[in-house]
Amino acid sequence: MSAPLVSMENVTVRFRGAQVVHAVNGVSLTLEPGKVLGILGESGSGKSVTLKTLLRLLPESRTDIGGTVAVDGRDVLALNPQDLADYRGGVASMIFQDPMLALDPVYTIGEQIAEAIVRHEKIGRKAAMARALELLELVRIPSPERRLKAYPHEMSGGMRQRAMIALALAARPKLLLADEPTTALDATVQIQILLLLRQLQRDLGMGVIFVTHDIGVAVEVSDRLAVMYAGQIVETGTVRELIADPRHPYTRGLLAANLHGARKGERLEAIPGAPPALTEPPTSCSFAPRCKHAQERCRAALPPAVALGEGRVVRCILAEPSLAAA
Amino acid sequence: MLTYLAKRILYVLPVAFGVSLFCFLLVHIAPGDPLTSVLPPDASQAMQDELRKIYGFDRPLPVQFGLWLWKAVQGDLGTSIATGRPVAAEVWRAVGNTLLIALLATVIGFVLGLFFGFVAGYFRGSFLDKFASMLAVLGVSVPHYWLGMVLVIVFSVQLGWLPPGGAGPGGSAAWKWDWEHVSYMVLPAITMSVIPMGIIARTVRALVADILNQEFVPALRAKGLMDFGVFRHVVKNAAPTALAVMGLQLGYLLGGSILIETVFSWPGTGFLLGNAIFQRDLPLLQGTILVLAMFFVGLNVLVDIMQGLLDPRVRRR
Numbered sequence: 001m002s003a004p005l006v007s008m009e010n011v012t013v014r015f016r017g018a019q020v021v022h023a024v025n026g027v028s029l030t031l032e033p034g035k036v037l038g039i040l041g042e043s044g045s046g047k048s049v050t051l052k053t054l055l056r057l058l059p060e061s062r063t064d065i066g067g068t069v070a071v072d073g074r075d076v077l078a079l080n081p082q083d084l085a086d087y088r089g090g091v092a093s094m095i096f097q098d099p100m101l102a103l104d105p106v107y108t109i110g111e112q113i114a115e116a117i118v119r120h121e122k123i124g125r126k127a128a129m130a131r132a133l134e135l136l137e138l139v140r141i142p143s144p145e146r147r148l149k150a151y152p153h154e155m156s157g158g159m160r161q162r163a164m165i166a167l168a169l170a171a172r173p174k175l176l177l178a179d180e181p182t183t184a185l186d187a188t189v190q191i192q193i194l195l196l197l198r199q200l201q202r203d204l205g206m207g208v209i210f211v212t213h214d215i216g217v218a219v220e221v222s223d224r225l226a227v228m229y230a231g232q233i234v235e236t237g238t239v240r241e242l243i244a245d246p247r248h249p250y251t252r253g254l255l256a257a258n259l260h261g262a263r264k265g266e267r268l269e270a271i272p273g274a275p276p277a278l279t280e281p282p283t284s285c286s287f288a289p290r291c292k293h294a295q296e297r298c299r300a301a302l303p304p305a306v307a308l309g310e311g312r313v314v315r316c317i318l319a320e321p322s323l324a325a326a
Numbered sequence: 327m328l329t330y331l332a333k334r335i336l337y338v339l340p341v342a343f344g345v346s347l348f349c350f351l352l353v354h355i356a357p358g359d360p361l362t363s364v365l366p367p368d369a370s371q372a373m374q375d376e377l378r379k380i381y382g383f384d385r386p387l388p389v390q391f392g393l394w395l396w397k398a399v400q401g402d403l404g405t406s407i408a409t410g411r412p413v414a415a416e417v418w419r420a421v422g423n424t425l426l427i428a429l430l431a432t433v434i435g436f437v438l439g440l441f442f443g444f445v446a447g448y449f450r451g452s453f454l455d456k457f458a459s460m461l462a463v464l465g466v467s468v469p470h471y472w473l474g475m476v477l478v479i480v481f482s483v484q485l486g487w488l489p490p491g492g493a494g495p496g497g498s499a500a501w502k503w504d505w506e507h508v509s510y511m512v513l514p515a516i517t518m519s520v521i522p523m524g525i526i527a528r529t530v531r532a533l534v535a536d537i538l539n540q541e542f543v544p545a546l547r548a549k550g551l552m553d554f555g556v557f558r559h560v561v562k563n564a565a566p567t568a569l570a571v572m573g574l575q576l577g578y579l580l581g582g583s584i585l586i587e588t589v590f591s592w593p594g595t596g597f598l599l600g601n602a603i604f605q606r607d608l609p610l611l612q613g614t615i616l617v618l619a620m621f622f623v624g625l626n627v628l629v630d631i632m633q634g635l636l637d638p639r640v641r642r643r
Binding site for chain 1: 540541542544545546547548549550551552555559562563636637638639
């Protein structure tokens with residue numbers, strides 16, 4: 001097995017402020033080069049925060065990060081400002097949820113892409129513009145010469161997200177972080193962007209971490225899945241394993257709540273209740289209040305992380321061998 | 327961009343016409359007869375009528391306005407009732423004097439305002455922010471004629487460093503660019519600069535804070551930009567709004583300040599305007615207001631054009 005591209009070990013993220021929020025509580029994950037990991041979870045589950053931790057994009061003055069984060073042999077949490085800036089965009093880059101908000105409205109697309117290229121590679125502005133044009137062709141934007149001189153507001157949502165992808169690829173990163181890149185788009189455009197991402201990932205051999213709340217999207221693009229709940233990864237495994245044999249009640253609930261295969265008039269399965277407020281670090285199973293299998297043990301202590309095989313971990317007592325029959 | 331430019335410039339015509347009509351009417355709405363101040367109290371009715379005829383006050387208002395406008399377009403703003411001199415010459419001399427202190431005040435106010443605004447916006451909540459914001463609030467709220475008098479007391483009366491007023495030895499006609507003359511500009515310019523400094527600092531602080539909260543800022547960091555690279559983007563995003571505010575402030579400064587110019591006896595437009603009002607010198611009053619208003623209109627066009635150059639979204643409107 002090759003060295004992992006990404007390795008997060010027991011990462012915790014805490015936001016200080018009027019109220020302390022424990023957004024991420026002991027996340028460990030690894031990503032092999034050239035693979036796609038989907039992080040699945042609902043709003044507030046800590047999936048975006050986990051992703052931003054990988055680029056250290058959270059406001060430093062209000063955030064405490066614990067654990068270790070290693071990407072491509074770098075200790076990300078220990079990088080000095082210069083090395084951090086070289087790492088951002090150069091080794092790992094990010095696609096944001098809403099390209100309208102994530103692109104600067106007063107610079108052209110070409111200028112914004114070229115800026116990233118000049119920042120990371122020793123080439124002039126003209127050569128950078130030529131590279132930017134190639135990148136726009138790579139993400140298959142129609143009439144790329146014209147789009148190079150266009151401002152973000154002059155393009156459609158799908159085209160903006162393609163431009164955002166081109167920008168993220170500007171300095172040939174090894175790791176692409178995608179933060180719900182299709183959530184702000186129309187359904188038809190969503191599929192185009194997903195297919196494009198999947199193809200670029202294969203062609204360029206990038207590792208991708210893809211965060212989404214849409215289980216269909218996650219299954220479409222990922223090799224492996226990690227399901228997050230209340231700042232913890234509750235279940236992880238290959239897509240096939242998770243779909244065929246979900247072990248955590250939360251994963252089962254998510255799969256059951258899917259609209260696919262539902263018949264008209266049939267009541268949709270939903271998970272009762274709401275996720276907990278994360279003002280305290282969890283001392284017991286965070287899902288217990290919503291879980292129909294919850295027992296005394298679940299409310300007394302954190303559930304064990306049960307390893308069911310290579311890279312298959314479930315944080316639930318139901319996965320323990322003695323209870324597996326239940 | 328060219329159509330935007332042409333549109334902006336065409337829009338000026340109706341605005342300028344409206345402004346001139348307003349200038350003309352404003353003065354006529356005010357009560358009182360312009361001739362009472364120049365005529366002796368026992369002037370006969372015939373004499374009054376004669377004078378009224380000479381100045382054209384006997385004709386209907388629309389005709390008066392038409393004639394006034396027609397002459398104004400050709401650069402003739404009539405003659406002052408009080409001094410008998412051409413209004414245009416008086417106004418231009420005063421404008422020149424006001425420009426001297428207004429431009430110095432602009433430089434001081436804009437540089438300090440931008441500096442404090444950026445510092446406060448970048449370090450929101452810090453000691454620096456509180457200090458800069460305090461200065462800005464002080465700048466906006468201190469009555470400037472009072473500040474002018476305090477400055478005179480401190481720097482002219484107590485310390486004797488700077489002259490208390492006037493436009494230098496020999497008056498404004500003998501103006502020279504040496505310290506002996508320039509020292510007369512310092513106190514009025516500082517006094518004038520305080521309000522634009524405060525307004526610009528507050529505006530820029532809010533702008534910068536707002537821009538730094540937008541999502542494209544972490545996105546810029548995500549592509550590897552460091553502080554200076556991000557700053558470049560913040561400046562270009564803040565520039566259109568900051569320019570609009572600065573254009574307005576420049577307009578106010580060019581209009582001169584009746585109070586400041588009176589405190590410092592500076593022979594600028596504010597001083598002239600004050601005199602024209604007290605002497606009920608209608609042609610002078612109208613002419614001065616018209617010239618100042620046209621400055622404003624011109625500045626606004628300039629700001630519009632610069633905004634269009636800086637922000638592509640403005641051009642589409």
